[in-house]
Amino acid sequence: MRMMRREAKGRGTHSGLRGSEARGLIVRLIRVFEANSDFLASQGWVVSDARSFSWWGGLESPDEVAISSFLVQLTRWETVAEVMKRLRAQGIASIEAIAKLSVEELDRAIINVNFHRTKARRLKAFAEEAMRSGGLLGLVSPANEARLLGIEGIGIETAKSMLLFIANAPVFPPSKYSQVVLSRLIGLQLGLRDVEELVEDAVSGDVYALKMIHAGLASVGKAYCSKRSPKCGECPLRGICSFPKRRNEEPGPGIA
Ligand code: SF4
Known part of the structure; x- marks a missing residue:
């Protein structure tokens, strides 16, 4: 994760996220997204079986x-x-x-x-x-x-x-949404490649987890986690995200 850099001294490190912390984060995210499947559906993502094509807006093929x-x-x-x-x-x-x-x-x-x-x-x-x-x-x-x-x-x-x-290959599509949301969640500013590696390393080829994390982060990024004015009070990730607390503690703008 060559582009990852510390966003604030004393917070998580690259190596700390590659093992149990990263896997723990993925487990917590999946739990929140499963509990908020109606919200994901409102954003065009249908939580389905691992190999189903319906994830993509309920489409059929x-x-x-x-x-x-x-x-x-x-x-x-x-x-x-x-x-x-x-x-x-x-x-x-x-x-x-x-x-x-x-x-x-x-x-x-x-x-x-x-x-x-x-x-x-x-x-x-x-x-x-x-x-x-x-x-x-x-x-x-x-x-x-x-x-x-x-x-x-x-x-x-x-x-x-x-x-x-389409091919059910175990890869993670990096997006601006997942980059912003994951960076704020863990308090590290990530590059797109960092995001891809962090998720792929943590899920070990689990296609269901990859689809759920992509769908959930895209939904949260689109609905709540805008760069300029995130709506943390309404966000389903507020209970596990480091950003609201840091925003209250640290003067000035948060991370991009
Ligand atoms: S709690 Fe706020 S910063 Fe964290 S993911 Fe939600 S909207 Fe973004």
Whole structure:
């Protein structure tokens, strides 16, 4: 975790978090998120079995998860869910069907999402690449991570999210939300790579834990833990988070 640095003298250390403390933190987080599954659902995450595709907004197939992972970028989940319903009704909520559409046809089908023209072009290119690989699971596999990252519209968070939620690979998608929330929870300023390593090391390949931690941190980050004005009093993590106490004790702004 080369980018991790102490946020305040005397608090946790890198080595202290890699063993039992990190595992203990993950256990506490999972307990809180399981007790607040309705809140996660309100943010678009459906707590399910480890290998279910429903985690991703209650969608029904790996193809739908892949399609929506393009559509959701810079777009509200509620809008994406409506578009997915329409694609399903038209019989085109699959990678094979998307690959056969023209960009113009796909653009019309997803017109309600932001940047629909760009997304239509990128999604069609992704679908064609998947079909050249023998289907979605031929492309979305841990061995193809670098190839995924070479596709337009797929950054590290989207690539790892696809690997976790489509291929059930034991990886953690690092995001700005998880970076901010975890940093505040433990009182250390973490980089994205730190977050990824901390969680992956602590869960030892447990796909259920990886999905739950990603869904929970994303939900808390979006609903409560904004950079400028976190709503700690309403947050489900307030009982285990170090930030509210430090904010009261330390003058000046908290960590980013
Ligand atoms: S208690 Fe506050 S700082 Fe901690 S995760 Fe919740 S909103 Fe963020």
